[in-house]
Amino acid sequence: MKLFIRGRQITLTDSIKKYAEDKVLKVEKFNDSIIKMDVTLSAAKLKTGNAHVAEILVYLSGSTLKSRATEQDLYVAIDRAIDGIEPQLKKHKEKHSRAKVQDDSAKKLYSLTNDENFESDEKKLVKVYLPIKPMDVSEAILQLENLNKVFFAFTNVETGKMAVVYKRKDGDYGFIEE
Template sequence: MKMSIHGKQLVITDAIREYAESKIGRVEKYHDGIIELAVSLSAVRLKTGNYHTAEVLAYLGGSTVKATCTEEDLYAAIDQVTDKLEGQLKKHKEKIQDAIRSREPIVRKMKYNPDTMVVEKEAAADVVKVYLPPKPMSIEEAILQLEILKKVFFPFTNADTGEMNIVYKRKDGDYGHIEPEKK
């Protein structure tokens, strides 16, 4: 992880740099996708007094997380921006993990074995087997079988081409036919 520390209207001393690197560097354990941290420390004089602002941009793979904090003491601003950034990184990581978990059941890889004429789902313990009828048939016969068996789709060996085809019932009531691409 790369970290760059810049000062605006503020001289970054070695003590400030070491403190910021040690404090802000610990956020790396909360998200493993951090590519770079850009830290900007600034000093502002307002009517109510002198204030220090610490701003951190965390560049992740494809997104950016920003945390900003303003305090009278620079070290307190660094502490608070670190706490804010930790919370945001935890929340971002949980969002990504939830999205991955919600997509898991949808993704299923199917594999057709032409030797056994079986369509199998590639998974650890769950194997869905669909047996093709032994005799080749025409598309019309396959549609009849689809209706008789009351299935949504019906794989079969096409009598004309000798290859596996699929007929299915569409939502509009018509039938669809899937065949391999001809080379």
């Protein structure tokens, strides 16, 4: 993880830099996908008097989180900005771990076991589940290829109806929708 601490309209002393760095590095434990963190410390004049602003930008893979705090004391502003970014990082990590679990459970639905195959008058009846997430036709074709199946049933994102893509004998793809 890269960490950048900048001062805007303020002189950053070693003790301020060290304090901000120590606080920010403690936040890293809440999410392991942090790429870069920018901390901007500045002084501002408000109607109520002078104030200090601490702004933290956290760059994750695919998203950016931001927290900003304005206080009379710079150290308190840093603490409040850290307190604002922690729940965001926790929520982001939880959201991605839930998405991964949901994705893994969707993959399990595709793997057919012998318990799901039923013998009925010399013909097999195979139970097939639709994926949880609706998708478009091109994504369904990719799934068909990745799973190495003859056909793939899915819910069409454009129409909301059940649809099937299949590989034809001539190498092209067919598409059936209810």
